[in-house]
Amino acid sequence: MTAIAFDTLKFAKRLKEAGFTEQQAEALAAAEAEFIEENLAGKRDLKETEAALKRDIKELEVALKRDIKENEAILQRNIKENEATLKRDLKEYEAALKRDIKELEVALKRDMEALEATLRNEIKQIDLKIEQLRYDLDLKIEQLRSDLTRDMKDLEYRMTIKLGAMLVVAVGAMAALGKIL
Numbered sequence: 001m002t003a004i005a006f007d008t009l010k011f012a013k014r015l016k017e018a019g020f021t022e023q024q025a026e027a028l029a030a031a032e033a034e035f036i037e038e039n040l041a042g043k044r045d046l047k048e049t050e051a052a053l054k055r056d057i058k059e060l061e062v063a064l065k066r067d068i069k070e071n072e073a074i075l076q077r078n079i080k081e082n083e084a085t086l087k088r089d090l091k092e093y094e095a096a097l098k099r100d101i102k103e104l105e106v107a108l109k110r111d112m113e114a115l116e117a118t119l120r121n122e123i124k125q126i127d128l129k130i131e132q133l134r135y136d137l138d139l140k141i142e143q144l145r146s147d148l149t150r151d152m153k154d155l156e157y158r159m160t161i162k163l164g165a166m167l168v169v170a171v172g173a174m175a176a177l178g179k180i181l
Contacts, residue, residue: 006033 008029015025 006036008033 008026011032012022012025012029015028016022020028
């Protein structure tokens with residue numbers, strides 16, 4: 001440490017003026033000078049401290065740069081690992097998704113085939129019902145024709161009888177007219 005200029009004589013004089021004895025004033029001035037010399041920093045001390053701080057800062061800077069590079073390398077490694085993991089996971093999900101799609105396709109085909117079979121069966125049943133209705137309709141038409149033919153024959157028979165009766169009446173009327181006239 002460098003010595004700081006401290007006027008012990010002037011300090012002791014002030015103490016004497018304040019009521020200290022000469023011996024007390026000198027002892028206090030000497031103690032104060034020693035304290036200042038030991039505890040106060042001089043320019044050289046400050047320069048040494050500044051140089052030490054600059055060295056420490058430089059070391060910290062170097063250590064910090066090294067740590068940053070290490071962390072950057074670790075981060076890049078972690079990113080690559082995560083990327084690889086993500087790619088693997090994506091491939092697994094893609095494979096699982098493809099499997100699920102295949103299963104859905106198979107299930108959908110099976111369901112569609114079952115639905116198609118059901119629809120074909122229902123269409124066959126509807127065709128059978130239509131055939132039955134046609135058959136029933138043909139029977140009814142045949143029955144109506146038969147009834148109509150019978151009714152027409154009955155009508156023809158009745159008309160023939162009526163016509164015959166009218167002819168008998170007409171012949172009788174003409175005969176009666178022929179006698180009258």
